[in-house]
Amino acid sequence: MEYGIAMRQRMGETWAILRQFSPGPLGPLERRRTISNKTLTLTPQVYKYLVRQGMREPDVLRNLREATSAQAGLAAGMQISPEQGAFMGMLASLMGARKTLEAGVFTGYSAAAVALALPDDGTVVACDISDKWSGLAREYWELAGVADKIDLRIAPAIQTMDALVDAGESGTFDFIFLDAEKTEYAAYYERALALLRPGGLVAIDNVLWNGSVADDTVIDTDTVAIRAFNEMVRHDDRVALSMVPIADGLTLAQKK
Numbered sequence: 001m002e003y004g005i006a007m008r009q010r011m012g013e014t015w016a017i018l019r020q021f022s023p024g025p026l027g028p029l030e031r032r033r034t035i036s037n038k039t040l041t042l043t044p045q046v047y048k049y050l051v052r053q054g055m056r057e058p059d060v061l062r063n064l065r066e067a068t069s070a071q072a073g074l075a076a077g078m079q080i081s082p083e084q085g086a087f088m089g090m091l092a093s094l095m096g097a098r099k100t101l102e103a104g105v106f107t108g109y110s111a112a113a114v115a116l117a118l119p120d121d122g123t124v125v126a127c128d129i130s131d132k133w134s135g136l137a138r139e140y141w142e143l144a145g146v147a148d149k150i151d152l153r154i155a156p157a158i159q160t161m162d163a164l165v166d167a168g169e170s171g172t173f174d175f176i177f178l179d180a181e182k183t184e185y186a187a188y189y190e191r192a193l194a195l196l197r198p199g200g201l202v203a204i205d206n207v208l209w210n211g212s213v214a215d216d217t218v219i220d221t222d223t224v225a226i227r228a229f230n231e232m233v234r235h236d237d238r239v240a241l242s243m244v245p246i247a248d249g250l251t252l253a254q255k256k
Ligand code: CA
Pocket: 078, 079, 080, 179, 205, 206
């Protein structure tokens, strides 16, 4: 069985290589043979198609993306992508999540995407070290009708999470999204596991870090931290694990 799968994979790869030397329209049989069971490398064309066809981004979130690009320039890359917003909203919905937290708010897209998927009494504790973008975030949370669900705490996320543990809220969160300081991921993660209920989910962003984690010659501080974090989670039997190659890589770790 495994041999059969490996053979089909090899054949798919061989066809893909042959195609480079034989361009032209694909016939149906040939098209099927070039399908790989590996995650697709998204060309700009395919990515555009995915975003257009694969989700229904609410107007308010699209407007927030545009306002972020206009006001934050290059920093807009810190905002999660629309397909990731749709994905995280669906995860929260599937889990029936009510109590959530995120570390790293920026202009508030991810908080809004998750808050929109929560029931009326759902909450997002939104942690950010800076309030530089909180005005923009609040403006769009109001427009999205989720401002009442979002509890913005301007402080280091570790401090906020520790305060929640001290307040006896361990084991009460359904969903936690980590996307702040990459060198602090391990510290956020430990606190997230304390705060989550059994079966709760921690989602960690940027775990592929533009691919640099897979290149051992890249040794900048953030890459090294994320690489070490990924290795730690791989061996952490307190969670079930699935690293999803959406956007810049999203690890899902479900507390057992
Ligand atoms: Ca991110």
